[in-house]
Amino acid sequence: xxxxxxxxxxxxxxxxxxxxxxxxxxxxxxxxxxxxxxxxxxxxxxxxxxxxxxxxxxxxxxxxxxxxxxxxxxxxxxxxxxxxxxxxxxxxxxxxxxxxxxxxxxxxxxxxxxxxxxxxxxxxxxxxxxxxxxxxxxxxxxxxxxxxxxxxxxxxxxxxxxxxxxxxxxxxxxxxxxxxxxxxxxxxxxxxxxxxxxxxxxxxxxxxxxxxxxxxxxxxxxxxxxxxxxxxxxxxxxxxxxxxxxx
Amino acid sequence: xxxxxxxxxxxxxxxxxxxxxxxxxxxxxxxxxxxxxxxxxxxxxxxxxxxxxxxxxxxxxxxxxxxxxxxxxxxxxxxxxxxxxxxxxxxxxxxxxxxxxxxxxxxxxxxxxxxxxxxxxxxxxxxxxxxxxxxxxxxxxxxxxxxxxxxxxxxxxxxxxxxxxxxxxxxxxxxxxxxxxxxxxxxxxxxxxxxxxxxxxxxxxxxxxxxxxxxxxxxxxxxxxxxxxxxxxxxxxxxxxxxxxxxxxxxxxxxxxxxxxxxxxxxxxxxxxxxxxxxxxxxxxxxxxxxxxxxxxxxxxxxxxxxxxxxxxxxxxxxxxxxxxxxxxxxxxxxxxxxxxxxxxxxxxxxxxxxxxxxxxxxxxxxxxxxxxxxxxxxxxxxxxxxxxxxxxxxxxxxxxxxxxxxxxxxxxxxxxxxxxxxxxxxxxxxxxxxxxxxxxxxxxxxxxxxxxxxxxxxxxxxxxxxxxxxxxxxxxxxxxxxxxxxxxxxx
Ligand SMILES: Nc1ncnc2c1ncn2[C@@H]1O[C@H](COP(=O)(O)OP(=O)(O)OP(=O)(O)O)[C@@H](O)[C@H]1O
Ligand SMILES: [Mg+2]
Numbered sequence: 001x002x003x004x005x006x007x008x009x010x011x012x013x014x015x016x017x018x019x020x021x022x023x024x025x026x027x028x029x030x031x032x033x034x035x036x037x038x039x040x041x042x043x044x045x046x047x048x049x050x051x052x053x054x055x056x057x058x059x060x061x062x063x064x065x066x067x068x069x070x071x072x073x074x075x076x077x078x079x080x081x082x083x084x085x086x087x088x089x090x091x092x093x094x095x096x097x098x099x100x101x102x103x104x105x106x107x108x109x110x111x112x113x114x115x116x117x118x119x120x121x122x123x124x125x126x127x128x129x130x131x132x133x134x135x136x137x138x139x140x141x142x143x144x145x146x147x148x149x150x151x152x153x154x155x156x157x158x159x160x161x162x163x164x165x166x167x168x169x170x171x172x173x174x175x176x177x178x179x180x181x182x183x184x185x186x187x188x189x190x191x192x193x194x195x196x197x198x199x200x201x202x203x204x205x206x207x208x209x210x211x212x213x214x215x216x217x218x219x220x221x222x223x224x225x226x227x228x229x230x231x232x233x234x235x236x237x238x239x240x241x242x243x244x245x246x247x
Numbered sequence: 248x249x250x251x252x253x254x255x256x257x258x259x260x261x262x263x264x265x266x267x268x269x270x271x272x273x274x275x276x277x278x279x280x281x282x283x284x285x286x287x288x289x290x291x292x293x294x295x296x297x298x299x300x301x302x303x304x305x306x307x308x309x310x311x312x313x314x315x316x317x318x319x320x321x322x323x324x325x326x327x328x329x330x331x332x333x334x335x336x337x338x339x340x341x342x343x344x345x346x347x348x349x350x351x352x353x354x355x356x357x358x359x360x361x362x363x364x365x366x367x368x369x370x371x372x373x374x375x376x377x378x379x380x381x382x383x384x385x386x387x388x389x390x391x392x393x394x395x396x397x398x399x400x401x402x403x404x405x406x407x408x409x410x411x412x413x414x415x416x417x418x419x420x421x422x423x424x425x426x427x428x429x430x431x432x433x434x435x436x437x438x439x440x441x442x443x444x445x446x447x448x449x450x451x452x453x454x455x456x457x458x459x460x461x462x463x464x465x466x467x468x469x470x471x472x473x474x475x476x477x478x479x480x481x482x483x484x485x486x487x488x489x490x491x492x493x494x495x496x497x498x499x500x501x502x503x504x505x506x507x508x509x510x511x512x513x514x515x516x517x518x519x520x521x522x523x524x525x526x527x528x529x530x531x532x533x534x535x536x537x538x539x540x541x542x543x544x545x546x547x548x549x550x551x552x553x554x555x556x557x558x559x560x561x562x563x564x565x566x567x568x569x570x571x572x573x574x575x576x577x578x579x580x581x582x583x584x585x586x587x588x589x590x591x592x593x594x595x596x597x598x599x600x601x602x603x604x605x606x607x608x609x610x611x612x613x614x615x616x617x618x619x620x621x622x623x624x625x626x627x628x629x630x631x632x633x634x635x636x637x638x639x640x641x642x643x644x645x646x647x648x649x650x651x652x653x654x655x656x657x658x659x660x661x662x663x664x665x666x667x668x669x670x671x672x673x674x675x676x677x678x679x680x681x682x683x684x685x686x687x688x689x690x691x692x693x694x695x696x697x698x699x700x701x702x703x704x705x706x707x708x709x710x711x712x713x714x715x716x717x718x719x720x721x722x723x724x725x726x727x728x729x730x731x732x733x734x735x736x737x738x739x
Contacts, residue, residue, distance in 0.1 A: 050690050073701075081694075087397040088691035092709025101705060102695035109696070142708070162695065 001068075001198045002047075003025045006058035008223075009046045016042045019058065023045055024198045026164070031201045031209055031234060034220035035242050040202045041085050043220070044168045048082040049075050063165065076102075077109035079165030081158075083172045087151040090142040093188075095154065096124060098142045099161050105107035106162065128192035130190065132183050148159045148175035156187045167192050173208035185211025206238045253280060261704050283331035284333040287311060290444050291330060293337065297413045310433045310443030312467045317437045323571055323600040324629040324661055327542065330507055337445045337478075338614035405461050407491075407676070408453040412480050412498025415451035422453055426484055430513035430550045430577070438509040438544040438571075442478045446511070449480035454489035463719055465494035479510040487553060492523040508567075510545045518553030518580065524573075525718050527726055529566035535736070537596025537625070540568025547574035548604075551583035551612075559586040560603065560718040563726045565733040568597055573631065575604035578612035585614040588714040590726075592707075592733045593626030593658070602631040602663075607643040607673070616647040619711045621730075623737035633665040636673040643673040651681040654703070 002024040009017040016039045024030050034040055045051045047060060049072035060067040062078060070078065090098065104114040115123070128138050131153050143151050152172050159167055169188070173181055185208060192199045193212075201212060208215075209231065217233040218225045221242065227233065289309045294304040319327070344732050402409055408419065422714045431442045454460050485491055495512075508530065514522050524547075533540025543566075549558035560574035574583030587603035605614035620628040651660035662679050684706050692702035708727050710717065716722050 045690075048690075048694050049572065050694075051686065071698070072690065073696050073698045076694055076696040084691065084694075088685075088687045090688055090692070090706060090709060092712050093705055098692070098695070101701070102692070102697055105698065105701055106696035158695065 002060065002062050002200075003060070004047075004060045007043075007055065007060060007143040008057035009047070010054045010056055011042060011052065015056070015142050016223055017046060020220070020224055021058075022218065022225055024200060026198055027083065027195045028215045029193065029199045029212060031203060031217045032220050032225075033203060033234065033237055038220045039223045041170050042223075043201065044082050044085075044170045044200075047075075047168060048072060048080060073105065074109060076162075076164075077106040080175045081164035081167045083152075083155040083159060083167060083169035085170040085174070087143050087146075087155055089144045089146075091144050093142050095140060095142050095157075096121070099124060099158060103162055117196060124161055125159075128156045129159065131157045131181075131187050133157055145205065145247055149177055149180050152176055153180060153184065156184050156191075160187065160191050163191070165196065166198050166200070168202070170202045171204065172201070173203055173205065181207060182211060184208075188212050206234050209234050252540055262353040270342065274550075279315070285337055285445070285608040289337050293445055293447070297416075297538050299413075299416055302420070302424065303416055306433075307444050310440050311445075314440035314444055317434075317440055318436045320571075320718075323631070324627065324663070325569055325571060325598050327569055329499040330542070332441075337447075337513075346561045366434060370632060371477040386409065388431070394580060398408070401461050406455040406457050407458065407460050407464075409464060410451050412446075412449040412451045414484060418608065419451070419453070423482065426513065426515055428513075429484060430548045431511050431546050439511050441548040442480060442509050442546070446478040446480040446620040449482075449483075449510070452483040452491065452493065454483075454485045454491045456486040457488045458486075459489065463492050463494055465649070471590075477508045479508075481510070481512040482515075483522060483524070484515045485517065486524050486554075487517045488519040488523045489517075490523075491568045491617065492525070492719060494527075494719060496527040506540075506542055508543045508545070510547075512533065512545070512547040512574075514549035514554035514558055515578075516549065516551050516553060516558050516583075519555045520553060521547065521557040521559075523559045524549075524561070524574070526560075526562040526564075527718075527722060527729065528562065528564045528570070529729060531568075532566050532595065532597050532733075533568040535595050535624075537568070540597070541566065542569045543567035543570075543572065545572040547572065549575055549576045549585070550576070551578045551580050551585060551609075553583070553585075554580040554609070555582045556580050557584040557586075559588070559717065560602050561588040562590070562601075562715065563711075563714070563718070563729065564589070564591040564599060564601060565729055567599075570601055570603045571598075572599075573603055574726070575606070575633075576614065577608065578614065579608045581609040582611045582613075583609055584612070587614075587618070588717045589622065589630075590711040590714045590730070591619070591622070591628055591630075592621045592730060593628045594733055594737050595624040595626060597624075597626045599627070600629040600631055602629075602633075604633040604635070605636070605645060607636045607640045607645070610640055611642040611644075612640060613644045614646075616645070616649070617713055618647075618649045619714055620649075620660050621654070621707055621710065621734070622651065622660050623654035623734055625657045627659040627668055629663060631665075633667070634675060635665075635667040636670050636675075638669040640670050641672050643670065643675075645673070645675045646711045647675075647677045649677070649679040650710070651679075652707065653683045654734065700731065700735050701731045703734055703737065707731065707734060 004020060004022045007017050007020040009134060032040055054070055067075060100120045107114055126136055133153055143154060146154060152175055155172060172184060176184055189212060214231055217229055217231060219227040273354055287308060289306050294307055398437055431439050450665050452464060483493060514524060516522050530541040530543055551558055558576050564570055574587060578585050585605050590602050591599045593599050618630045622628040630649050632647060636643045649662050653660055658684055660681055664677055666675055668675060673698055688706055689699060692705060693699060707730050711730060713725055718726055
């Protein structure tokens with residue numbers, strides 16, 4: 001589904017990704033861990049097409065397309081979703097409006113008819129319910145005044161509504177209380193654990209992986225994948241930290 | 248507005264007749280135009296053309312003489328190139344538009360906007376000034392005679408007078424004489440004096456005591472805007488306990504050869520009356536390099552003369568190269584209420600200096616000001632607002648909220664509040680914010696599937712929502728689209 005080869009990227013002329021390769025097949029769940037500042041979020045932004053994240057070498061194929069040739073919104077329509085480490089507030093724009101316009105913009109690009117207001121609300125309600133989010137919050141402006149945990153939960157509601165093929169989830173577990181962690185974990189499984197979908201979880205802790213069992217775990221350090229393994233690698237890292245990995 | 252085609256020729260002719268005669272907006276302005284330049288003779292010519300009574304001519308002449316002694320204001324934060332008033336025609340507005348052969352000759356940018364607004368093709372032709380388009384479009388717009396007739400009959404039944412100001416001068420001289428220039432005196436300002444001398448036409452509305460006007464009064468068919476020339480004059484009188492909602496303007500960008508527009512709008516609300524006046528202004532703003540565009544110097548003022556009267560101004564200003572406009576309320580009646588809701592967008596090299604004045608003379612008068620300025624490109628937007636409380640005005644309240652949103656770092660936003668309080672019991676609140684559309688917000692929205700311009704439009708509409716909500720429903724939808732369109736190309 002996603003194959004990244006030798007990806008180099010700079011931010012503000014500073015090299016951050018330095019030859020990163022990674023392949024994710026449909027049906028797989030991958031986790032990426034790594035020290036602060038290693039470039040995990042940068043990887044997510046670069047793949048999602050954030051302006052200012054310059055690819056200087058290497059490439060990425062998504063579903064047989066040259067991912068890097070697409071604009072950010074085209075990547076979204078192609079089925080790529082980024083759960084933000086720091087979800088953004090948009091005053092004055094309700095969640096409902098934001099998501100409905102977003103979904104319909106995606107559908108338009110895919111040549112699908114728009115969803116009516118009523119049909120959209122049905123979908124939105126179901127997803128909010130499943131994520132234990134109050135309906136009132138759907139009507140509130142996007143992330144404005146949401147607590148840290150509520151913002152993360154909202155990211156998952158959005159993922160449920162947009163129903164992507166590939167989700168890059170950047171520290172979706174940070175800031176969640178114990179119950180919310182479980183709900184989010186179950187949500188990821190419910191929405192994304194399907195034979196035709198895939199997930200890349202960026203996380204610092206094993207606790208999310210208790211709910212969302214990864215097929216592969218990778219360590220990203222200094223802009224590269226320095227080690228890959230199975231679920232046991234996460235446990236090992238939790239025990240030993242990253243110090244032995246400094247290459 | 249629907250697109251029901253007109254069934255038979257008789258109906259078609261009747262529709263044309265309604266358009267040309269009953270409205271009086273084109274009947275007597277067929278071919279002539281006054282010679283270039285502005286002299287007393289020009290004023291006499293205009294007055295004669297309109298068959299005006301002597302008192303009207305005298306009024307115009309007095310205004311003209313006064314205007315000659317006045318200077319153009321220079322206090323606004325605007326850079327206005329010198330205007331040569333002798334190098335213009337003052338009585339040819341409807342014909343001054345160069346007729347085009349077909350839509351192919353129209354600026355493709357403007358056509359794109361028409362398309363985005365979903366304006367039917369025949370109407371596009373009229374807006375753009377294509378030869379021979381008018382009648383067809385009038386048919387299309389009037390969509391059937393019955394609509395026009397029902398409309399007029401319904402108003403008549405309610406006792407509402409809704410005419411061109413020229414007709415009103417002839418048919419209701421007492422009403423006009425009583426109120427014309429009462430709200431905006433001839434000497435009020437340079438552009439108002441000019442308007443008094445040479446105003447071409449405009450609208451007159453009278454709502455009798457206790458009547459709730461049965462429909463939104465507007466340039467009720469978009470097309471009527473065709474004849475809103477450069478010196479428009481509007482007078483609306485809401486008698487005791489009456490209500491009217493008036494819509495002015497047009498979301499479609501209007502091509503116009505007249506560079507200077509100096510309208511005057513006067514509103515009068517008597518005891519317990521309410522007037523809601525909504526404007527969408529989208530005159531040609533000039534091109535992306537700042538060439539061309541309309542200078543829009545408007546004087547709009549409401550007299551809340553009666554106790555418990557209320558006037559709300561709502562404006563969405565996206566057009567014109569230069570806008571100079573301060574819809575105001577003089578709150579004379581005790582417990583009267585003034586409101587001003589404004590969204591002003593400037594892009595490219597547009598300049599806008601706009602705001603309001605709330606003059607609290609009556610006791611317990613209240614005013615609310617919500618101004619949302621959006622600046623992009625190299626443009627500059629200024630909010631200028633005055634809140635004045637007279638010594639005798641006990642218990643006055645005002646709330647002002649002034650928000651500016653910037654796109655990019657080449658544009659400017661300024662807030663200039665003037666507060667003059669002569670009565671210590673007044674409660675005046677002023678809040679102001681300036682924010683930017685952040686790259687984070689844009690990327691977040693794009694990651695969810697919105698193209699950059701859609702993302703900008705969404706965020707901007709969120710910013711302006713409080714004001715857009717004040718617009719009548721069908722206008723609000725168009726205004727929303729318009730905001731997005733006005734800001735296209737402003738990011739990235
Ligand atoms: N705009 C920028 N200008 C300069 N450096 C930047 C910019 N954005 C990110 N960086 C740097 O890029 C490096 C990688 O950042 P990134 O956010 O990808 O790290 P991360 O692995 O997600 O870390 P964390 O675990 O703390 O979230 C950091 O050193 C960061 O300071
Ligand atoms: Mg990070």
